Amino acid sequence: NAGVTQTPKFQVLKTGQSMTLQCAQDMNHNSMYWYRQDPGMGLRLIYYSASEGTTDKGEVPNGYNVSRLNKREFSLRLESAAPSQTSVYFCASGVMNTEAFFGQGTRLTVV
Amino acid sequence: GQSLEQPSEVTAVEGAIVQINCTYQTSGFYGLSWYQQHDGGAPTFLSYNALDGLEETGRFSSFLSRSDSYGYLLLQELQMKDSASYFCAVRGDKIIFGKGTRLHILP
Numbered sequence: 001n002a003g004v005t006q007t008p009k010f011q012v013l014k015t016g017q018s019m020t021l022q023c024a025q026d027m028n029h030n031s032m033y034w035y036r037q038d039p040g041m042g043l044r045l046i047y048y049s050a051s052e053g054t055t056d057k058g059e060v061p062n063g064y065n066v067s068r069l070n071k072r073e074f075s076l077r078l079e080s081a082a083p084s085q086t087s088v089y090f091c092a093s094g095v096m097n098t099e100a101f102f103g104q105g106t107r108l109t110v111v
Numbered sequence: 112g113q114s115l116e117q118p119s120e121v122t123a124v125e126g127a128i129v130q131i132n133c134t135y136q137t138s139g140f141y142g143l144s145w146y147q148q149h150d151g152g153a154p155t156f157l158s159y160n161a162l163d164g165l166e167e168t169g170r171f172s173s174f175l176s177r178s179d180s181y182g183y184l185l186l187q188e189l190q191m192k193d194s195a196s197y198f199c200a201v202r203g204d205k206i207i208f209g210k211g212t213r214l215h216i217l218p
Contacts, residue, residue, distance in 0.1 A: 044208075045208075
């Protein structure tokens, strides 16, 4: 049972490069989320998708775009990476208002 | 908007009891959750309170007072493996996390 799978696990980008972080869940959850985690800042919500075909901005959406490709997959795109986007990115999925299941994270460094 | 406040660090002794508090402000509220995160790992779910009162799961308990916009996580019989960061999270129109409490356990 894979749960939530994120790829890649590690990535180094140069400033201005673009990339897409992939996330897939096999738990048939409607809701999916992208968070970033920086030291001392906790988990900050970037974007979320309450159901297939819908996406909404979270707390820190600037510089990111998302696509809810189908019920299983929710991708996060950085169009032009900046050093301020160096962070650990977590994808999560959940059932309504209770438990969220997290992927193992993507450690992104922008130089 | 939504915001949560929790202490940045707490220190306790192995075998003791520790309480981690969380106060929140949210425009809509469905429940308060708690997550544990070890260094280098992903957050994992511990508990969820939708109604006032205490929920117990083994050594961990969680409490909610909706009228006070307050909750806490209680960890009993502390073990060294409980050294981790603990996050409270509220679900209003979206799930928002607090900044986390780092729990240090002394032998």
